Structure formats: structure tokens, C-alpha cells
Amino acid sequence: MTVDAQQAAYTLVFDPLKDAGSWTVPEFQKALEKGSDEEKVAAMKQILVVMLEGNPLPELLMHIIRFVMPSKNKKLKKLLYFYWEIVPKLDNDGKLRHEMILVCNAIQHDLQHPNEYIRGNTLRFLTKLKESELLEQMVPSVLACLDYRHAYVRKYAILAVLSIYEVSDHLISDAKELINTFLIAETDPICKRNAFVGLAKLDREAALNYLEENITSVETLDPLLQAVFVQFIRKDATAEPSLKPQYIDLLVDILSSASSSEVIFETALALTALSSDPSILANAASKLIDLAVKVFDNNVKLIVLDRIQDINEKTPGSLEDLTLEILRVLNAEDMDVRSKALDISMELVTSRNVDNVVKLLKKELQNTVSHSEKEKSMEYRQLLIKTIHSIAIKFVEVAANVVSLLLSFIPDLSSAAASGVISFIKEVIEKYPHLRRDILERLLNVMDSIKSAKAYRGALWILGEYAEDAQEIQKCWKHIRASVGEVPILQTELKKMARNSDDDHDDNDDEKAEKKASKRSGPVILPDGTYGSESAFDSVEKSTDEEIDSRPPMRRFILNGDFYTASILASTIIKLVLRFEKDRKGDTILNAIKAESMLILVSIIRVGQSTLVEKKIDEDSLERIVCAISILMDETDPSEKSTERALVEMAFLDATKSSFKVQVALGKKKSARASAQNLNKIAEPIEKPIQFRQFAQAGSNIDGQDPIEEDLRLAIEGDAAKSSGNSVISKLKKIVPLTGFSDPVYAEAYVTTHQFDVVLDVLLVNQTKETLKNLHVQFATLGDLKIIENPTRTNVVPHGFHRLTVTVKVSSADTGVIFGNIIYDGAHGEDAHYVILNDIHVDIMDYIKPAKTDDENFRTMWNAFEWENKISVKSQLPSLHAYLRELVKGTNMGILTAAEALGEEDCRFLSCNLYAKSSFGEDALANLCIEKDNSGQVVGHVRIRSKGQGLALSLGDRVALIAKQSSKVKLARI
Structure with a gap:
């Protein structure tokens, strides 16, 4: 039932009438017999499509010979030769069909046709013909075409000679001498290229002699001939390892003198396959980098960058001096090319070149800010920030400069980029304690210009965790006080509105009266249908967006209804107060900070419960702020127990920082594991046997197969041969x-x-x-x-x-x-x-593969995807980890949550995120929350999100199938 992998591949014909319905054999015969040339062309195309699908249509052979073969229409003649390629030429007994004698006569006439393009097309057809009985009659005409005046005929004639010899060598027994003579006398570069290909296949010694004769003038040869020389050298060096040093020297000379992109690429690949010398590979990589910068096609750039990455993996560290050269590829507009270039460069960054790399990336970052109107500049900016982040984590000597650089860009960054910068600063300030004071000072200087609430929350967390002595805490408090502005917030804002309305009273008094009348046209009706009352505070007009944007950051977030940021502010205040109290207990400054903190928090609650803000304060934020107020008030209670005090300090001062330390340690362990895996790829085992060429048998190839040919074979045949x-x-x-x-x-x-x-x-x-x-x-x-x-x-x-x-x-x-x-x-x-x-x-599982992504990208996609499928879990599996393994096996999803965070095998609660990507670029996210109930069952939920409904429903069916399979009754014996 399977298709033979060795079956000949035929020319494909596009079918423009695939929706026009199917033809019957009588319809085909009528169109070929009585139709015009255009109708015959359409019928022939349909016949070819049907035959390529497996139906040989033997009834049409004589009609095509009678009514199509005599035609002089060039389109019809071209389709006719496509037909001769795929038509069965043998009968059921394996003998040549009698009708093919007529075909042979027509082909011989075309081989002697005065039009060179018809001759060339016929010769090209002969290269695909594998029946020796047919080819035997064509040999004299093919040999006559070797001396034809037009190069178009000669280039296919030499390939036809090669093909006939490979099918049956007795038909042209002197093919080697013919090709060698043709190659010496030929002047056309394409014909010489085809002749050398044939000579390399049939007579290696003759091809080697021709190569030696042209070594001195290889720089002046046509690029087509240079490229085929390189391919011959690569294959022959693999087959004859003793000649490899001479071949490598020759390839280096070709690479230095070549001007053609194709020759440069082929030569660099050949050197990569044959040599392990770091200097030679660096030279090849340098030429590939120039090629990646010069070409315009983004796909070619990606292919060349892949080859550069292969060189780096083969000899780590050999391309260190080319790091800045690789970054020249960032001039491309395509994000995939830029990302690939940055990934390769980050593998090459060392303490010797890190300063220059950071300077170049800084320049690129400045360009994205100055050209912010360009498309994809925001995405490119985030990519640069992520790259700079990874550099600073590795090299402490540039961490301070990088922090200063990124903080200076915060006012111009988007919300995602600014929060990425703050996340980076968190990691740096934890990893390098000696930089904390300087980083805190610089962070305080730019916090007023942060526009993103998410980034500002991260900055507040840094202040609360790493401001340790009294001087730092007072600086942080000054910023918080200035960021909140004048308190109480509600009364201050009302006074400001009243003052503004008084200033404009003379100009538009009538207009404002009309607005008030239209606004208060009736009683306030609540959602439950009852009448509501409003205070004087609620009846004021709201501030405009421009007025709110001009305020300090914390005040702006509060007036915009972002009370989650206000709850983070409350936690930060508690941390600062607790640390300040440890340092200076009973101080008047401490009492002033406590009193002012309670005033700020109460003021936030008041404004959150009024109609001055767009969205009233939520219950969770309200509870956290009230809890902070109670802790501040409880500090004045002398009867407070030391254990209660210790619990508060542990919750606010120790728990969050220790959790972040664990997270940083996990990240460090993960990167170390990845680098160890990369090292294992190129590491050679201690017990690997040493192979001596001098002791090997003659003609043996101890170096194995040509890696480029192996890649080509895998691309054509796939990896099915290796798999079960x-x-x-x-x-x-x-x-x-x-x-x-x-x-x-x-x-x-x-x-x-x-x-x-x-x-x-x-x-x-x-x-x-x-x-x-x-x-x-x-x-x-x-x-x-x-x-x-x-x-x-x-x-x-x-x-x-x-x-x-x-x-x-x-x-x-x-x-x-x-x-x-x-x-x-x-x-x-x-x-x-x-x-x-x-x-x-x-089965959709054939199209879904596990994938990896970072937590930030997962959260972004989770919020953006609109389709969610929530499946209840109820399983009899023995443990939560067993269900997780079954879920991963059944859905082909990858686990994003670190193994250390999943708990022990016998844990009672488990929560983790999963991610998969389909072959069509679709993303599938999943969140698993399960527990073991009192009866020992696994219960909980699996939430699946995707951009499209189909993928979410399909994965939901797979999750439901897991529960059915695990609950089946299994018979031990019958």
C-alpha cells in the first residue's frame, strides 16, 4: 500500500481546471480527435493530471499518437513529452509495446529538427527515459547533437549521453572518452559544467586530471564551473581522506578569490564539512557573514546564519572575533533574521568583547527610539532589551552601565518593554549586592517618568525589598510622598476642580449650567431598582485625561482606577516602616512616616469609594490596604507579642525576597543545564576509538558519509528510515x-x-x-x-x-x-x-508538538486569546504527577513550570502551565489545577486557551479521553 521511494519523480503539471469536473475516456478521445489545438492542450493537461494520480488510461495511447503527435503546436509538443515520461511503455509481460515504435520514429525526427529548442527539449526528455530498447535507436542522433552549433542543444546532449550510459553502458561504450573530448574542446560554461558533472560520475581519474590542469586558473573560471569543482572536491575528499589536506588548501584559495555568492556558499559549506581547523572555519564564517549582509532575500539570510551557527557548534569559541561582524546582519528589517543574528552573537560574547557588543546594541536601541514610527520597532526594541538583559546577567563588569542605559530609556518605552527593564533590574540587584545602592539611586531618579503601571509596581517592589538602611528608606519615602501628591487626594482634587471652574465662570457660565441641568435630569436609580442618593463629593465633574496624565505617577494611577498598584504601594510602605523601625526605634521621623502613611492609605480608600475615579476600588485591593493600615496602627500597641511581631516581619521582609532568590537560583540552574547540554553535543567520549588512516584498508572511508549529502538525503526521504x-x-x-x-x-x-x-x-x-x-x-x-x-x-x-x-x-x-x-x-x-x-x-496529535516560552509571553497570550475550554478533572490515578504525565502524553504539550515548583510525587496540590504549538503556527495554552480529595481521587480543572475555537475544543476532547481511559475496568484474567 505504500509508495515506492525509488520510483521516478515526474514533471508536475498545474491543473487550472480542477473544479471543472472529471472527464471520461470518450470525452478525452473526442477532444483529441476533433478538438482545436487549444482544446487538445486542455485535454492533455487533464490527462496528465489523471495519470499522475495513478490511472494509466491505456485507451488513449493510439489517439495521442494519431492526433497529437503530428501537431506542430509547441505547447502541445511540450505536453506530449510530459506524457511520454509517464505513459507505461511495457506490456504485462514486460516487453516493449508495439505502439512505442511509432513514438521512437517521432522522437528521432525531433532529435534532427532544425529548431534548436525542440532538439533540446527532446534531449532533456531522453535523460528521464530508462528503457534501453527505446534508447538504443536514439544513440546516433544524440551523438550527432554533441557537435551542434547551438549551446542549448549541446548542454542537454552531454547529459543525455551520461543518462544513456547509466541506463545501459553497452549502448555508448566509449562515453567516458566522448565526454572527456567534449570537455576539452567545449567553450560554453554551461556545457563545460554539465560535461564535468558527467566525467566526475563516470571517470574519477579523468575528472581529477582536468581539475589539476585548471587549478592555476581556477580564479578566472566561470562560477558555474567553480561550483561544480567544489562539489567534486567535497565528495572526493570524503571518499579519499588521504587527499583531504590538499583539497582543503585548494578550497581556501577558491574561497578567497571567488566573487559569486553561490561559489562562496558552496565552498564555505565544503570547508565546514571537511575541516576542523578553527582558523579555516573562522575564514569560512567571515565569508558567510559578508554573504548574509549582502543578499536581500531574508530566507537566504536565515540559511546562511544557520550555517554560521553550525560552525560555532562544531568548534565553540572559534568565531569569537566575528561577534561584531555577525551583528552587522541587524541592518535587515526582518525580525526572524535579527533574532537569529542576536542568538548567535550571544553565544559568542565573552569578557573580551562584551563592552563593544553592548555599545553596538546601545546604538541600535537608540535608533529604535528615534525611529519609533517605523513598524516593528517596538518588537525589535523589546528583543534588544532582552538581549542586553542576558548579557548583563552573565558579565558583572557591564551590569552597572547596562542598568543606567536601560533606565535612561524607560520614559520612551512601551508598557511591556518597561516592565521587562524592571524585571531585569530585579535580577541584577539580587545577583550583584555591591551594585544595589547605585541602582536604587538611579531607579529613584527615573521613577517619576515611568508611564506603565506594571513597571511602576515592579519598581515599588524593588524599593520595598532592597532599601535597607535608614538613609535609603528616607529617600524612598520622599519619592513615594512626592508620587502620591497632596493629601487627602479627594478633597485636593475637588478644590482644584472648583478653582478651575471659578476661573472659567465668567466665560461659559451658561454652558456649564446647561451641562449640569442635562446631567442631573432625574433621580439616580440603582441596579436593584431603588432610588440612590449622592453626596456633594459625588456630584462633581471628573477630570479630563490630559489633567490626570500631568499628575505624579502614583496619583495618576489612582485616579485612573488602578488600585492594584495602590495595594502594592501599601505593601511597600509596610516593608519600609518595618525596616526603618528596626534601625531607629521610637524616632520622631518614624512616627511621622507612620502617620503620613496612614493618611495616604485612608485617602486612597476614600477616593476609591467616590465617583471621582472611573472604576471604584475592588474588594481585594481594599482588603490589602485596610490590612496595611491595621498593621501600622498595631505598631503602637505595647502589648503586642514578640511572636506576632516575628510573623509580620517574616511575611513582609523575608518571604517574598526568599521566593525571588529561589526563582533566580532556578533560572541560573536552568541556564547552566542548557549550556551543559550544548557542551555534551560536541564533547567526545573518553573511550572513543582512535582511527588511523595508515592502518585502514585501501578505499575505506573512515570519516563516514558526506554530511551535506546526508542532509540532502534526509530532506528528500525524511527521517522515516531511522524511526520505528x-x-x-x-x-x-x-x-x-x-x-x-x-x-x-x-x-x-x-x-x-x-x-x-x-x-x-x-x-x-x-x-x-x-x-x-x-x-x-x-x-x-x-x-x-x-x-x-x-x-x-x-x-x-x-x-x-x-x-x-x-x-x-x-x-x-x-x-x-x-x-x-x-x-x-x-x-x-x-x-x-x-x-x-x-x-x-x-488525529490532531500529529500536528501538535510541545514547545517552550517564557512566563511573560505565556501571560500575554493567555490574556489575548479569547477561546477557553474548561474541563473538570476526576480521575482514579494514584498521584497528581501521574495525571500530569498522562496529560502531557495525551495532549503533546510541554510543561513550562519548573520541576522544582511541582512539588513531591505524593503532594496533595499541583498547579502548572503547559504550552504547545501546532504545525500551522497555532498556540495552545493550558493551566492545570488539581488536588487529591479525601477519597483519594484526583479532582480539579484543566483550562485550555487558544486563538481559535477548534484547537481548544480538540484538546479538550483529548483531556476528556484521558479520564475515560483511566477509569476503565481492567481484567487481570478471565
Whole structure:
């Protein structure tokens, strides 16, 4: 049921009329016999499409020979040669069909045609012909074309000679001498290139001699010939390791003198495959960097950067001097290219070049601020900040300068970028204690210009955790006091509004009266239907956005209704007061700070309960602020127990900082683990055997296969040969029966899943004693699936077999169903017969792969995605970790939460985040919250979020399936 991997690949023909319906054989015959040239072209295209799907259409061969072959229309002749490629040329006994004699005569005439393009097209067809009986008659005409005046004919003639010799060497026994003579006499670069390719395949010694003769003038040769020289050198060096040093020297000379991008790329790849010398690899990487900067295609840039990364992985540290050169690629506008260049550069940063790298990144960051109107500049700015962050964490000598640099940019950054800077400062201030005082001072200087509430909350947390002595605490308090502004907030704002209204009273008194009248046109009705009352404080007009934006940051956040930031301020105040009290107990300054703190917090509650703000204070923030006020008041109680005092200090002064220390330590351990894994990739085991070329047998290749050829083979054939999925047993598991054994037509399908499509290889068996006429299979789909084209009609003899292939395009990782039926004509005027097919369910797990992302990106996507599927969990599995393992196995999702945070195997509560990405770029997020109840069951919820509804529902079905499978009753024995 599988397609042979060694089967010849034919030229593909685009079908512009795929929605026009299927043609029958009589319709094809009529169009070829009586149609115009345009109609014949359309019919030939449709015939080619049908034959490529597996239907040979033997009834049309004579019609094509009679009515298409004599035509002089060039489009029709081109399609005719496509037809000769795929038409079965042998009969059932394996002998050449008699009709092919007529075809041979027509091909011979075309090989002698006065038009050079018809000759060249015919010669190109011969390179795809594998029947020696047909080729035998073409040899004289092909040899005559080697001396043709036009290079277009000669370049295909030499390839035809090579192809004929490979099919059957006795047809052109002197092919090696012919190609060698042709190569010496030829002047056209394309013809010389093709001839050298043929000579390298047939006669290595002759190709080596030709290479030696042209070594001195290799710089002046055409780039096409240079590129084929490089390919020959790479393959021959792999086969003959003793010549590798000479070949490497020659490749270095070619690389230094080459001007063609193709030659530079091929030569650099060859040096990467053959040499491990750091200086040679650095030279190759330098040329690749110049190539990445010079080319305009972003895909080419990414490919070249991948090769540079391969060189760095092969010899770590050899490209250290090229770090700044790689950063030249940042001139590209594409974000993928920039991200790739920064990732490679970060692997090369050391203490010797870190200063220069930071200066360059600083310049790039300044450019993004000055060109903020450009698209993607904000995303690029965040990428630069993330990169600078990673550098500063590694190298303490630049941490202070980097902090100063990023803090200076905070006023111009977006909310996400500013909060990223604050997160970075948290990590630096924890990791490098000697920089804390300086960082706190610089942070206090820029906090007034922070516009993002999220970033300001992070800055407040830093003040509360790392302001330790009395002097630092007083500086922090001065900032907080200035940031809140004049208190009480509510009365101050009302006075300011009244003052502004008095100033404008003379100008627009009538207008304001009208506004007030229109605003207070009736009583206030509450949601429950009762009448409500308003105080004088509630009846004032609200401030405009411009007036609020001009206020200090904390006051601005409060008036905008952001009381979560106010609750963080309350916690920060408690931390500062507790630390200040430890240092200077009973001080008048301490009492003043406490009194002013309570005034600020009470003022925040008052303004949060008024209508002066857009959104009233929420219960959680209110509770936290009230708790802070009670702690401040409790400090004056002399009867307070020391244990209560210790609990408060532990909760506010020790718990959060210790949690952050654990988080930083986990991050450090994670990066160390990643670097160790990278080191293991290139590390060689101690017991690896030493191979001596001098003791190896002649002709043996101890260096193994050519890595570039191996990559090419994997790209063509895939990795199926190495996986267990290629075994016969696993293939049998993928065969789906579509009908029953008692149906007149038995059908089964072998389902092959590729990245963006599903291929159904369907086998039909006629189980009756009659010929089934006009039999065809119709498929339809549910979900984001699309049938590319339904198979054509055919006749199936009694107990005969028919095979067809159906391709289904998949556009998203959604649950899909393929269904259909088989239709064939009844006998003696009976109605058509139908056989209903079983459904084929497409498994979405083939398209979902586990992925990794950081917590910030996860939270951003979680808030942005609108589709959520919440599934209740109730399972009999023995532990919470066992359910997590089953969930990961069933949904193909990756665990984002650190293993240290998941708890022990016998824990009673478990919460973690999971993330997966589909082949179509769709993101799937999941949050698992489960616990063990008193009966020992695993209960809780799984919340799945995605951008589209289909993916969320499909993954929800998989989660529900896990519960069903775990609750099945298993029989120990019968």
C-alpha cells in the first residue's frame, strides 16, 4: 500500500481546471480527435493530471499518437513529452509495446529538427527515459547533437549521453572518452559544467586530471564551473581522506578569490564539512557573514546564519572575533533574521568583547527610539532589551552601565518593554549586592517618568525589598510622598476642580449650567431598582485625561482606577516602616512616616469609594490596604507579642525576597543545564576509538558519509528510515478498512500524515464476478480539511484491483473527519449502486508538538486569546504527577513550570502551565489545577486557551479521553 521511494519523480503539471469536473475516456478521445489545438492542450493537461494520480488510461495511447503527435503546436509538443515520461511503455509481460515504435520514429525526427529548442527539449526528455530498447535507436542522433552549433542543444546532449550510459553502458561504450573530448574542446560554461558533472560520475581519474590542469586558473573560471569543482572536491575528499589536506588548501584559495555568492556558499559549506581547523572555519564564517549582509532575500539570510551557527557548534569559541561582524546582519528589517543574528552573537560574547557588543546594541536601541514610527520597532526594541538583559546577567563588569542605559530609556518605552527593564533590574540587584545602592539611586531618579503601571509596581517592589538602611528608606519615602501628591487626594482634587471652574465662570457660565441641568435630569436609580442618593463629593465633574496624565505617577494611577498598584504601594510602605523601625526605634521621623502613611492609605480608600475615579476600588485591593493600615496602627500597641511581631516581619521582609532568590537560583540552574547540554553535543567520549588512516584498508572511508549529502538525503526521504514508524507492523496499524468483506467492493486506506496534508492510499477490490463500470470514489470532509481533487471514474474487472491516491489539505490542528462513498453503474439499465464508506478521523496529535516560552509571553497570550475550554478533572490515578504525565502524553504539550515548583510525587496540590504549538503556527495554552480529595481521587480543572475555537475544543476532547481511559475496568484474567 505504500509508495515506492525509488520510483521516478515526474514533471508536475498545474491543473487550472480542477473544479471543472472529471472527464471520461470518450470525452478525452473526442477532444483529441476533433478538438482545436487549444482544446487538445486542455485535454492533455487533464490527462496528465489523471495519470499522475495513478490511472494509466491505456485507451488513449493510439489517439495521442494519431492526433497529437503530428501537431506542430509547441505547447502541445511540450505536453506530449510530459506524457511520454509517464505513459507505461511495457506490456504485462514486460516487453516493449508495439505502439512505442511509432513514438521512437517521432522522437528521432525531433532529435534532427532544425529548431534548436525542440532538439533540446527532446534531449532533456531522453535523460528521464530508462528503457534501453527505446534508447538504443536514439544513440546516433544524440551523438550527432554533441557537435551542434547551438549551446542549448549541446548542454542537454552531454547529459543525455551520461543518462544513456547509466541506463545501459553497452549502448555508448566509449562515453567516458566522448565526454572527456567534449570537455576539452567545449567553450560554453554551461556545457563545460554539465560535461564535468558527467566525467566526475563516470571517470574519477579523468575528472581529477582536468581539475589539476585548471587549478592555476581556477580564479578566472566561470562560477558555474567553480561550483561544480567544489562539489567534486567535497565528495572526493570524503571518499579519499588521504587527499583531504590538499583539497582543503585548494578550497581556501577558491574561497578567497571567488566573487559569486553561490561559489562562496558552496565552498564555505565544503570547508565546514571537511575541516576542523578553527582558523579555516573562522575564514569560512567571515565569508558567510559578508554573504548574509549582502543578499536581500531574508530566507537566504536565515540559511546562511544557520550555517554560521553550525560552525560555532562544531568548534565553540572559534568565531569569537566575528561577534561584531555577525551583528552587522541587524541592518535587515526582518525580525526572524535579527533574532537569529542576536542568538548567535550571544553565544559568542565573552569578557573580551562584551563592552563593544553592548555599545553596538546601545546604538541600535537608540535608533529604535528615534525611529519609533517605523513598524516593528517596538518588537525589535523589546528583543534588544532582552538581549542586553542576558548579557548583563552573565558579565558583572557591564551590569552597572547596562542598568543606567536601560533606565535612561524607560520614559520612551512601551508598557511591556518597561516592565521587562524592571524585571531585569530585579535580577541584577539580587545577583550583584555591591551594585544595589547605585541602582536604587538611579531607579529613584527615573521613577517619576515611568508611564506603565506594571513597571511602576515592579519598581515599588524593588524599593520595598532592597532599601535597607535608614538613609535609603528616607529617600524612598520622599519619592513615594512626592508620587502620591497632596493629601487627602479627594478633597485636593475637588478644590482644584472648583478653582478651575471659578476661573472659567465668567466665560461659559451658561454652558456649564446647561451641562449640569442635562446631567442631573432625574433621580439616580440603582441596579436593584431603588432610588440612590449622592453626596456633594459625588456630584462633581471628573477630570479630563490630559489633567490626570500631568499628575505624579502614583496619583495618576489612582485616579485612573488602578488600585492594584495602590495595594502594592501599601505593601511597600509596610516593608519600609518595618525596616526603618528596626534601625531607629521610637524616632520622631518614624512616627511621622507612620502617620503620613496612614493618611495616604485612608485617602486612597476614600477616593476609591467616590465617583471621582472611573472604576471604584475592588474588594481585594481594599482588603490589602485596610490590612496595611491595621498593621501600622498595631505598631503602637505595647502589648503586642514578640511572636506576632516575628510573623509580620517574616511575611513582609523575608518571604517574598526568599521566593525571588529561589526563582533566580532556578533560572541560573536552568541556564547552566542548557549550556551543559550544548557542551555534551560536541564533547567526545573518553573511550572513543582512535582511527588511523595508515592502518585502514585501501578505499575505506573512515570519516563516514558526506554530511551535506546526508542532509540532502534526509530532506528528500525524511527521517522515516531511522524511526520505528517505517516497520511493517506500524504500517499495518495505519491501514483503515473503509468497507466490509461482504460488500461488493472492498476498500481500505493507508493513511500517511505529512506536515500540511493527509494522503490516503486507497485500494479497491472488486469482489463480484462482473465488471464494475464507471466506478469512482467520492470523498467529503468535516472540519478544516479540504479534498484537493476527487479521483476519476474507472472500470474494474471481476476480482480486479484498483488503486488511487487522495490528498487532503489540512489548514489547522482541528478535529477532522473524512467520509464518502463508492458509486458504480448498475447492469441492464439499473440505477447506480452505492457503497457507504467508514469515516476516517484525522488525529490532531500529529500536528501538535510541545514547545517552550517564557512566563511573560505565556501571560500575554493567555490574556489575548479569547477561546477557553474548561474541563473538570476526576480521575482514579494514584498521584497528581501521574495525571500530569498522562496529560502531557495525551495532549503533546510541554510543561513550562519548573520541576522544582511541582512539588513531591505524593503532594496533595499541583498547579502548572503547559504550552504547545501546532504545525500551522497555532498556540495552545493550558493551566492545570488539581488536588487529591479525601477519597483519594484526583479532582480539579484543566483550562485550555487558544486563538481559535477548534484547537481548544480538540484538546479538550483529548483531556476528556484521558479520564475515560483511566477509569476503565481492567481484567487481570478471565
